[in-house]
Amino acid sequence: MAKLILSMDGLVLKEITLTKERTTIGRKPHNDIQIDNLAVSGEHAVIVTILQDSFLEDLGSTNGTVVNGQPIKKHFLQNNDIIELGKYKLKYVNEAPAAQAKAADFEKTMVLRPGAMKPVPGPSQAASASVPSAAAPESGGAKSFGDTLVGGGSAPGASQKPSPAQSAAALQLLSGPNAGKELELTKPLTTLGKPGVQVAVITRRPQGYFITHVEGASFPVVNGKALDAQAHSLSDHDVIELAGVKMEFFLKA
């Protein structure tokens, strides 16, 4: 579960777990997080938490709310974001489930029963709409969730760039009209050859570079040996023959 760490001048004052759907921040005592400082407005900001995600919204405060040095109106909080209110700092900590325990246990897809959960608040009504507060899947058997735990989860993967192969690589053409030309293999996939005649693809993977036959009657030849339909791992200075053109694969330092 996400939490906030309140500090001033590097001194940790308090740790607050975001259990409520709305956590208010302000100078007045009725706030969930009260910061008694004149730079902080009576009702300064609010954090809306929906399950694992939290959104910070400035409530029209006099001095504004700053996240990671940028003034914001509304902000989708990410792990380790620093919220600044005057001299006070709030660090948002929400580690990805994978970091807390075995991924497979956490990434169960769950079904939100239609109708059981109130509609997601829009930006304007976010302040008034009520969404069942975040609850652990186990305790979710109540109204807000299906009591169903379901496989097929997800991961914060799409945002992560595939880790590139250790080193950059390129092809140098050894024959044909463009002999001497160099082709950098920067994309995850690079196709070679003539469409309809013979095409092969070089894939860049974390383990290295691989060449695979795509189409055409004849297969690419690497170091004098014809490939089969399987992907073939390329080593430095391999010579590839494809559609009558010879080229050398080499790794760049």
Added chain:
Amino acid sequence: MDLSGVLEIASCTDAGMVRSHNEDSIASDQERGLVVLADGMGGYNAGEVASGMATTVLVTEIQQSLRQKQPFDIDEQSGLPFAQTLLREQIAKANTSIYQAAQSQPQYAGMGTTLVVALFYDNRLTVAHIGDSRLYRLRGDDFRQITKDHSLLQEQIDSGMITQQQARLSQNKNLVTRALGIDPVVEAEIHDYETLPDDVYLLCSDGLCDMVSDEDIGMTLQTLSANLRLCAQQLVQMANDNGGRDNISVILVRVRKGYSAPRGPLSRLFGWFK
């Protein structure tokens, strides 16, 4: 009408790098232009049971119904092509089967599955989906998602609460708002689209689109559409190279040429001799 000469279909399914078993299920019938993909959910092996039931029920029942009626026949009551009615009815049937199995057998309690089904006929396709399994289309340079997920995240995007970019950072990715077999009744979202020769369609489970960005998926389809089988394997491999946190399933369908349905007795007769 036999679509074997018109459609080229390739598929690949994999447990991924983290999970011990594969709860996805895929099926296709090239002749009838039918492809089905389901991503099961539920403890132990219940997810596999749910997704397996979904694909089996849908394929066998749809095959059965298509012996009596053509997908392009217009339903007199609704004015819709039979394909729509067919998918709606058979999905309801599959839902009931899974729901009842889940109710009667304690080890299957709470199982469910997402679903995406596409039926090709008469230069078009009818697609039905539930949950976050998707259909994408590559047409020329244009690669886009056709179905819209039934998920909390999609609802947040629709309501303007977060943007597509922010959605990638969300930790609420695993919440679907609709699934097959969870409730006694479920509504599938069904739409019709025209198809063009050389279109490539991709059906996939969230194990692919959560691990590989849409740009990379689109690029792979463009680069490797000449070899669909390799393309399917490549997509799975990319998801695994990026961590493979979930089961990954893909079905690729390429439309080779037009396939307008033979209508009227004369052209039907003609169709037989083709």
